[in-house]
Amino acid sequence: xxxxxxxxxxxxxxxxxxxxxxxxxxxxxxxxxxxxxxxxxxxxxxxxxxxxxxxxxxxxxxxxxxxxxxxxxxxxxxxxxxxxxxxxxxxxxxxxxxxxxxxxxxxxxxxxxxxxxxxxxxxxxxxxxxxxxxxxxxxxxxxx
Amino acid sequence: xxxxxxxxxxxxxxxxxxxxxxxxxxxxxxxxxxxxxxxxxxxxxxxxxxxxxxxxxxxxxxxxxxxxxxxxxxxxxxxxxxxxxxxxxxxxxxxxxxxxxxxxxxxxxxxxxxxxxxxxxxxxxxxxxxxxxxxxxxxxxxxxxxxxxxxxxxxxxxxxxxxxxxxxxxxxxxxxxxxxxxxxxxxxxxxxxxxxxxxxxxxxxxxxxxxxxxxxxxxxxxxxxxxxxxxxxxxxxxxxxxxxxxxxxxxxxxxxxxxxxxxxxxxxxxxxxxxxxxxxxxxxxxxxxxxxxxxxxxxxxxxxxxxxxxxxxxxxxxxxxxxxxxxxxxxxxxxxxxxxxxxxxxxxxxxxxxxxxxxxxxxxxxxxxxxxxxxxxxxxxxxxxxxxxxxxxxxxxxxxxxxxxxxxxxxxxxxxxxxxxxxxxxxxxxxxxxxxxxxxxxxxxxxxxxxxxxxxxxxxxxxxxxxxxxxxxxxxxxxxxxxxxxxxxxxxxxxxxxxxxxxxxxxxxxxxxxxxxxxxxxxxxxxxxxxxxxxxxxxxxxxxxxxxxxxxxxxxxxxxxxxx
Numbered sequence: 001x002x003x004x005x006x007x008x009x010x011x012x013x014x015x016x017x018x019x020x021x022x023x024x025x026x027x028x029x030x031x032x033x034x035x036x037x038x039x040x041x042x043x044x045x046x047x048x049x050x051x052x053x054x055x056x057x058x059x060x061x062x063x064x065x066x067x068x069x070x071x072x073x074x075x076x077x078x079x080x081x082x083x084x085x086x087x088x089x090x091x092x093x094x095x096x097x098x099x100x101x102x103x104x105x106x107x108x109x110x111x112x113x114x115x116x117x118x119x120x121x122x123x124x125x126x127x128x129x130x131x132x133x134x135x136x137x138x139x140x141x142x143x144x
Numbered sequence: 145x146x147x148x149x150x151x152x153x154x155x156x157x158x159x160x161x162x163x164x165x166x167x168x169x170x171x172x173x174x175x176x177x178x179x180x181x182x183x184x185x186x187x188x189x190x191x192x193x194x195x196x197x198x199x200x201x202x203x204x205x206x207x208x209x210x211x212x213x214x215x216x217x218x219x220x221x222x223x224x225x226x227x228x229x230x231x232x233x234x235x236x237x238x239x240x241x242x243x244x245x246x247x248x249x250x251x252x253x254x255x256x257x258x259x260x261x262x263x264x265x266x267x268x269x270x271x272x273x274x275x276x277x278x279x280x281x282x283x284x285x286x287x288x289x290x291x292x293x294x295x296x297x298x299x300x301x302x303x304x305x306x307x308x309x310x311x312x313x314x315x316x317x318x319x320x321x322x323x324x325x326x327x328x329x330x331x332x333x334x335x336x337x338x339x340x341x342x343x344x345x346x347x348x349x350x351x352x353x354x355x356x357x358x359x360x361x362x363x364x365x366x367x368x369x370x371x372x373x374x375x376x377x378x379x380x381x382x383x384x385x386x387x388x389x390x391x392x393x394x395x396x397x398x399x400x401x402x403x404x405x406x407x408x409x410x411x412x413x414x415x416x417x418x419x420x421x422x423x424x425x426x427x428x429x430x431x432x433x434x435x436x437x438x439x440x441x442x443x444x445x446x447x448x449x450x451x452x453x454x455x456x457x458x459x460x461x462x463x464x465x466x467x468x469x470x471x472x473x474x475x476x477x478x479x480x481x482x483x484x485x486x487x488x489x490x491x492x493x494x495x496x497x498x499x500x501x502x503x504x505x506x507x508x509x510x511x512x513x514x515x516x517x518x519x520x521x522x523x524x525x526x527x528x529x530x531x532x533x534x535x536x537x538x539x540x541x542x543x544x545x546x547x548x549x550x551x552x553x554x555x556x557x558x559x560x561x562x563x564x565x566x567x568x569x570x571x572x573x574x575x576x577x578x579x580x581x582x583x584x585x586x587x588x589x590x591x592x593x594x595x596x597x598x599x600x601x602x603x604x605x606x607x608x609x610x611x612x613x614x615x616x617x618x619x620x621x622x623x624x625x626x627x628x629x630x631x632x633x634x635x636x637x638x639x640x641x642x643x644x645x646x647x648x649x650x651x652x653x654x655x656x657x658x659x660x661x662x663x664x665x666x667x668x669x670x671x672x673x674x675x676x677x678x679x680x681x682x683x684x685x686x687x688x689x690x691x692x693x694x695x696x697x698x699x700x701x702x703x704x705x706x707x708x
Contacts, residue, residue, distance in 0.1 A: 044325040044326075070211070071328060074277055081288075088288070092307060106304045
């Protein structure tokens with residue numbers, strides 16, 4: 001099987017940028033990251049389908065020279081699914097902004113309760129390292 | 145009989161469309177959705193009999209035999225279909241009883257029924273899929289409806305829980321897609337049977353990479369430690385019936401996919417050690433998390449994660465008895481976990497809360513509810529002679545029969561987990577049901593910073609002793625965590641109204657609607673029935689496990705008799 005190096009580089013770049021954005025706190029950035037990753041995966045399907053060829057219509061060209069149509073059908077399905085996911089995540093980011101005034105991915109209430117305990121507890125200094133970097137407006141500080 | 149195979153997918157999809165059209169006429173909508181699910185129960189039962197007697201039932205959609213999409217109902221798939229159909233029917237009836245469609249004034253359109261139908265279609269399709277891409281699509285169908293159901297109403301808590309859930313699952317879907325691209329590049333097909341036959345020709349490292357990619361994907365869906373951390377944060381915030389169906393079914397679809405992956409696609413490379421370690425850690429970390437919880441919903445979510453470990457244990461053994469035990473345990477656990485969450489919804493409705501600190505004396509106010517909780521809870525803990533006990537014994541015997549030291553460690557870990565589960569549910573039982581409501585009320589008052597007590601009074605209370613990081617109230621010790629929980633509960637919407645005060649006020653709902661108790665009770669009954677039919681069921685799962693190990697019935701029925 002022949003592999004197209006350009007496409008591989010594109011996949012790597014898209015995935016890398018996507019993962020970087022995914023590590024952000026803001027849901028919009030996470031969303032953009034997911035879009036980049038999904039595009040990377042879609043290009044990966046093109047890599048998987050082998051070399052490019054003529055259109056896969058029987059009778060129009062030699063069957064040996066045709067492109068493999070199946071991965072493209074799969075990518076089409078994947079694109080539709082991703083589109084739906086993006087729409088849903090956008091709605092969620094909007095709702096989050098309506099409710100909180102930001103679209104940050106928030107800590108779980110129970111998790112922040114545990115963290116609050118650690119902050120209150122003078123004897124536990126194992127948590128100091130992880131709480132020093134907290135912002136003033138962190139929802140944890142307001143108390144759960 | 146093969147004509148029946150696509151129906152468990154088609155009927156709910158058509159039902160979803162009809163329900164969406166009839167959103168202005170709730171009675172017709174309910175009739176259609178209940179009818180569809182009841183029909184699927186019957187179809188699944190027929191498929192179960194057919195698959196048991198005549199071998200796997202296969203349909204090639206559109207008759208594109210080697211390149212199209214196959215739907216396969218073998219013994220394993222048919223059993224999963226039947227159990228999931230029964231469970232979803234019970235949950236739907238329960239949610240109708242709860243008035244989900246009427247009460248949700250926040251949602252403009254009545255979307256509960258259509259979404260639920262799509263969820264059912266996705267789950268059925270995942271069990272029937274004979275093609276990896278079809279499996280991906282069914283995962284997306286059930287995940288998408290689960291996103292909608294989880295964020296129903298769009299309250300702040302649900303959006304917060306939903307964000308984590310959606311992002312984790314979208315990421316796992318992307319990983320799945322990448323794995324699909326790799327599989328297609330390697331073997332040139334996505335049909336499960338064809339992949340299974342061609343995978344032997346691959347170099348070992350390529351096959352192992354493909355297997356690991358798919359395994360990680362399915363482990364995220366199945367909530368196997370360390371890929372399980374998203375689950376307890378997201379499940380408990382959903383409405384009770386939604387949590388019930390999620391807890392019962394969604395993780396089990398992941399387990400089902402792992403079973404298929406390990407037995408059909410890569411039987412030569414069981415990854416026994418890796419999976420056994422994952423199973424051990426899933427069991428122990430999950431159950432330790434469950435013990436630490438002070439809210440019943442979260443406690444049950446953690447036990448859900450923990451008990452996934454048992455199923456992975458059975459699959460990892462890669463023996464017929466291990467697989468049989470795992471399949472039995474999946475069937476048992478789907479009913480138990482769903483029943484428990486439905487009963488939990490009843491508790492929440494009755495007592496206004498599921499926080500342990502607020503509950504007390506439920507056994508007195510609601511004895512029927514006590515029985516409904518007690519039976520599946522003990523079943524979860526594996527008290528003989530219930531089905532949980534039988535399933536665990538089957539798995540432990542399989543572990544002993546396999547005999548490697550790691551399997552023996554797993555047997556010990558499984559026993560320990562079982563005991564710790566008993567501890568967790570017994571603690572819940574003792575606090576929420578057994579102690580008197582006055583006791584719960586007094587306890588709540590005594591806790592510093594809660595209810596109507598203040599810090600000065602705390603210091604003056606003679607019974608209150610701080611010792612070694614615990615606060616002792618009378619003879620009961622509370623951790624600091626419980627205090628924080630008490631504070632949090634007290635700061636919630638209704639500051640000082642625990643169950644006792646609700647009883648005093650007379651604001652406790654007198655009776656639970658029969659339309660909610662009925663389905664929950666029916667599901668508890670089904671879980672008990674599994675105990676009575678355990679003998680034949682184990683016979684069936686043994687045959688299913690033999691099929692999985694042999695693989696030839698699957699190949700010959702999917703690809704035709706002529707293939708090797």
